[in-house]
Amino acid sequence: MPLTAGFYARGVLEVAQALIGCVVSRGEASGIIVETEAYHDSEPACHAHVGLTKRTSTLFGPPGRAYVYLCYGVHTMLNAVCEREGVGAAVLIRALEPLEGIELMAARRGVEPERRRALCSGPGRLAQALGVGLADNGCDLGLGPVTICGRPRRLGDPAVQRDRRIGIRRATELPWRFCLAGSPYLSVPVARLETGAAVGRGPAGG
């Protein structure tokens, strides 16, 4: 059973951590989420920081929808919209451990199925592997085409590591990246923990 809106309605940091170990599916292809990042309209790295526009309307909409956009004119990014309607917040899905539809994902990526790490280790890569396109923007993650289900019981409670977000120009100091500890499917390894690093307290008013 897919996760419902209540799961996403919580604070975006809480959701970003809770999504580790959950399963993203689209059609025959699926994978276990091993890396996420949180974005919130209170900080400048978030698209919603500019306010409500045509582009950001999905972000400010109800929780539990997909926010899909094109990055660098080349790659599609898949996010899960969080927090209550009127708050611009989302979790970027950055890496998956491939689960089902390996052959299909490999064909879409143009790599050999044996190269598991090349399939979904990166936000652009996983979107390509799943066949996510701009037409999926705004879709209900409980209904599809893109769906997210809870953690498989057999996996237990995952150990989650926190890190700084990757590839952004602004608000780089926030430790809003969440990774499955020890996973070989991360887009980038977790940085060494810095002693005394500032710990984010979460978005104001979130």
Place this chain on the structure above:
DNA sequence: CATGGGATTGACT
């Protein structure tokens, strides 16, 4: 209407 930036990737030196 013109311009410029961007939450990336893959190819190449």
Place this chain on the structure above:
DNA sequence: GTCAATCCCATGC
């Protein structure tokens, strides 16, 4: 390590 691809959309005139 460097760098180009490529396009949507926010902004400004």
